[in-house]
Amino acid sequence: MRTELVTTLKRRASELLAELKRDREPILITNHGQPGAYLVDVETYETLQRRMGLLEGIARGEMAIEEGRTVIHAQAKKRTARRLE
Structure with missing residues (x-):
């Protein structure tokens, strides 16, 4: 599973969403080095x-x-x- 910083999500939200839709691989979003949320595509959710x-x-x-x-x-x-x- 891929991990991204919350700042990456802020800067590249559209790109990450496109990758989620294409790859259907969840992304773990971290905030200050701690797990914050999982980002998953709609179909998987x-x-x-x-x-x-x-x-x-x-x-x-x-x-x-x-x-x-x-x-x-x-x-x-x-x-x-x-x-x-």
């Missing part, structure tokens, strides 16, 4: 957001199972049908 949503849903489902908050298939089917009416 949106993909990561979708994946995070899916993983959060799976985690909620696993927690529901552990807590015993489950229903049998017939009950789930009834609930779904009611919501669709």
